[in-house]
Amino acid sequence: MALRRAKNVIFRPRSLSDTVDATNAHPGSMESLQNLIHNPGTAGTFVPRPASIKLTDFTGVTTTPGTVSVLFTVGNFAYGMIAALSGPNTGKDVPFVYHFTDATFHPVTIAGTLPVTQPTTGEWVPLTMAQIGARVVVTSPGYPGGSDAYFGWIDVSNFTDTTHTGSTHTSTLIDTLSANVLQAGWNVGMTISGAGIPANTTIVAIAANGLSLILSQAATATAAGVALSVAGGTTAAPLYAAGNTDINPLISVPAAVEIFNGRAWYAVRNGVVFSDAGNATLVTNATQAILFQNGITVTALAGMPLSSPVSGGIIQSLMCFQGDSIIQQITGDQSTSNLADNPLNVTVGTLSPNSIVTTPLGLAFVAPDGLRMIGFDAQVSPPIGADGQGVLLPFINAITPSRTNSCFNQNVLRISVKNALQGEMWQEYWFDFTRKAWSGPHTFPSALMQPTQTATTDSFIMAPIGIPATLWLSDSLPTVSTTYVENGSVMNWIYETSLWPDNEQMAMNNLAELNVALDVGKSTTITLSVIDEIGTTLDTEIFTGSGQTSAIWGVFRWGVDKWGSASNFAQAPVSFQEPIVFKQMVVKINGQSVADLVVGNLYMKHQILGYSFEPPL
Numbered sequence: 001m002a003l004r005r006a007k008n009v010i011f012r013p014r015s016l017s018d019t020v021d022a023t024n025a026h027p028g029s030m031e032s033l034q035n036l037i038h039n040p041g042t043a044g045t046f047v048p049r050p051a052s053i054k055l056t057d058f059t060g061v062t063t064t065p066g067t068v069s070v071l072f073t074v075g076n077f078a079y080g081m082i083a084a085l086s087g088p089n090t091g092k093d094v095p096f097v098y099h100f101t102d103a104t105f106h107p108v109t110i111a112g113t114l115p116v117t118q119p120t121t122g123e124w125v126p127l128t129m130a131q132i133g134a135r136v137v138v139t140s141p142g143y144p145g146g147s148d149a150y151f152g153w154i155d156v157s158n159f160t161d162t163t164h165t166g167s168t169h170t171s172t173l174i175d176t177l178s179a180n181v182l183q184a185g186w187n188v189g190m191t192i193s194g195a196g197i198p199a200n201t202t203i204v205a206i207a208a209n210g211l212s213l214i215l216s217q218a219a220t221a222t223a224a225g226v227a228l229s230v231a232g233g234t235t236a237a238p239l240y241a242a243g244n245t246d247i248n249p250l251i252s253v254p255a256a257v258e259i260f261n262g263r264a265w266y267a268v269r270n271g272v273v274f275s276d277a278g279n280a281t282l283v284t285n286a287t288q289a290i291l292f293q294n295g296i297t298v299t300a301l302a303g304m305p306l307s308s309p310v311s312g313g314i315i316q317s318l319m320c321f322q323g324d325s326i327i328q329q330i331t332g333d334q335s336t337s338n339l340a341d342n343p344l345n346v347t348v349g350t351l352s353p354n355s356i357v358t359t360p361l362g363l364a365f366v367a368p369d370g371l372r373m374i375g376f377d378a379q380v381s382p383p384i385g386a387d388g389q390g391v392l393l394p395f396i397n398a399i400t401p402s403r404t405n406s407c408f409n410q411n412v413l414r415i416s417v418k419n420a421l422q423g424e425m426w427q428e429y430w431f432d433f434t435r436k437a438w439s440g441p442h443t444f445p446s447a448l449m450q451p452t453q454t455a456t457t458d459s460f461i462m463a464p465i466g467i468p469a470t471l472w473l474s475d476s477l478p479t480v481s482t483t484y485v486e487n488g489s490v491m492n493w494i495y496e497t498s499l500w501p502d503n504e505q506m507a508m509n510n511l512a513e514l515n516v517a518l519d520v521g522k523s524t525t526i527t528l529s530v531i532d533e534i535g536t537t538l539d540t541e542i543f544t545g546s547g548q549t550s551a552i553w554g555v556f557r558w559g560v561d562k563w564g565s566a567s568n569f570a571q572a573p574v575s576f577q578e579p580i581v582f583k584q585m586v587v588k589i590n591g592q593s594v595a596d597l598v599v600g601n602l603y604m605k606h607q608i609l610g611y612s613f614e615p616p617l
Contacts, residue, residue: 299353
């Protein structure tokens, strides 16, 4: 006999949501998609995210390496700074250059002042990096300023010159240079040698006419026509140096650096200073600066690309964030007489400089009220995911928002945040740009993350929270070689619906039938629980995999092993042991992450009963 007042419902999971009640949320809202991601091949289904794989532990980079303080990728190289916990550079950040293809660190010669390591907890001013020409520039509040260094750089120019002469004076001055050495490509920070010049001497400043310079150490002799040899670093042996901009020095330690029109732009107090094109350490004219009259400190800089997040892409404007107060847009260039700056259309910004990242839809950043986007038309979007349409609350309730960080690659925006709503726990949330949907929280959050390209795929390189002195490769797309063991432990996942929509008849429900579309995968066990609105578990079902593994070409045996997936994606019925009577409910499924596992729709038949019930609150 058919059930009276029965209703067939198909629940199609779509996106993680902040909502406490799916009655008013988007269809398919989920309370949790922990360590699950959208299945690349089938809409409305979810698979375990790949585990992060450790790349290196910084052996040999410095004595007792500590926390990675900044990370920046260019092609096959990862540049950064890491704390030295012992040895001659104790308490300072030292530079590193990691090559993905070789899986090795290239030795960096240190020829300049190192910045003091910043605290690893609490609010901070994040370090920044940008590549201008053949130098990767780094800013840090740990640089001393004053008569010393204001910022540093890693030189990989492969530059050498032995064709010039000059006069030494038992001082730091060399003059009567044989030609304009600026035109020859000499730059501050390069090493210089010659008769009477001590070893490990670098160029501190070069005169505007290029005919004299200042050394980092005084020459030991006075002589004319001294043959000089100048060199920068190489890709195999990078050179680190530090100082200030030449001719027109910065007046304070910059808060950030970014590239725009081939120039280095520095955030200096309530303005920006820009270098000569292609030369991050040279500011020829005093007019190479923009001062914002509102007096608000510039805290972050980000380039707006035309259409691509690929490193080195064309940039159409520079966004200057003045805290969470306002964003200034700079367009044009001094050389073309069209340099301009204008504030954007809303008084909003970010307290999370490391959350600013380029995407195919524009520039994304985490504002105090959630994730926002600056479109290519320079319009700032409302918070993405408001009203239970996605994820907003973890960002509103972020602890130490200056440590929130983001990265985009593989069509996914990944955001790590310390969430006050979850016991001050670090979590990572993913926003899928194809589906405009969220997943998470993911349980291996990053302190820093950058996009990278491996030999076979795009990916992410990250320095994780709580595991200092390591770099990890973290894919967002599963493959046949994906592993699900992370930092020595098998990953666990949770699929949990939001609180089931009310039947709008002020009546209780009887869950008569429930099927779940899934592929349990190989040897694993998953648990399905039905939970009512006050947290009582009404019933539980356990599903076990087939015990077979998927066949892999070159490994399986013809005529014996099963080709393809060892399990099947199908609707599995749930056998209830007790009557399932509820007003509203959630379905929670959880287990260990394995290959082949897929979770999809819920197919239900429930009967609207003829009475209501008021649960205890």
